[in-house]
Amino acid sequence: MSDTRTQLIAMLPRLRRFCRGLTGSAEEGDELVQMACERALSRLHQWQEGTRLDSWLYRIAQNVWINKMRQEKTRNTVPDLDAVSAVAGGDSRQDVETRDLHQKTMAAMRHLPPDQREVLVLVCVEGFSYREAAETLGLKIGTVMSRLSRARLRLWQMVHGDPAEAAVVQKG
């Protein structure tokens, strides 16, 4: 019991990162962490010893998030991409550019469909293999791959602007 709690606390930084990636915002991410932890703690008995605790937590967070979005369908706080592009102007110093790129990427991630976003975060941010992501999300590997490739192409296009070369190849 207390072991699991210790593990859970040790996992908080990663859970925060995952939730921030899902929600695209620090505050909403932390709020999601909170909700996910509450649910996880009330269901600790459902976690199977010997299976990955992180994957179980991510699954819970993802479920909470999906439900939350369903309930808040009317809300639309996704930032305007143009506004984000404006941020990317300004100073040309490299750290500023880097920061701007990160902000732009975060904003772009928020524009991805949720089902693409969760796969993107699991694989590219959390380093899950396709199989692990599929098991965590209850999807087929093929579904993970198609969502992931679409998510990455869209992300790249949104951040770097020119979709021309991507569009040429992406006929299907």
Next chain:
Amino acid sequence: MMTRGIDDEKLMAYVDGELGAVERAEVETLLARDPSLQERAEMFRESADMARLALADTIREPVPDAMLAALQATERDGLLKRLFRRFGGAGRQWSLPLGGLELATAAGLLLVVGGVVGSQLGGDVVYSDAMDPRVADALSTAGSGTVVVLDGSDGAEDVLPLLTFANADGQYCRHYLHHGAGPQGSQTVDGVACFDGGGNWQQVITVRLDASEADGDGYVTASGGESVLVDDFIESTIAGAPIVGPDEAELIGSDWATDSGS
């Protein structure tokens, strides 16, 4: 999706190191003679880096204290509910078939839970209350996890010893719950009593919980007041491991080994 015999997903899987040796070699052959395919592979590589780096700093941020505190509060809440469900609850199923290892586990749990009651519920903290002789008797004779219905209460009042341990002074102490206490029988007292050299149980800390607010699960809700950590108290006074199973039974049988401290 398909270009020159390779689709996006396979190209991406190559970039991500998800392909087997044969497919990897295929992709590399195609990549070697197709710059546009290389560009596209680069796009997959970059997009993964972008996502990873955009969130990289998050992991180095310290976890906010408020988050940890909320987590702990949540956990206590959950443990408390389980405690009351297990030992009390609407059905008042008190029997607790514990033995050996299982008891040790339960004792470990209860060590945590004991404090939960205090910290979660607040309540009035009373030091050195006069010990009800019936409660003292129950603490002397009942094993942990055994409910003792108090004489003359018509079944409405009982004591549940939760844990036995020795403190740093070599005294034996018991953590217990006393249900049905108070003028209207509406209170649960969460307490620790230690067996002093004179052969008496001395209450060292008690927290009154207002059980009138208990819900259907027997979960006692917070009644305000100052939070008290009974588990902190136990943790700060316990010497060694909790005394469980046969060891506890032996203590009870020897009337708390009044001649020896540890």
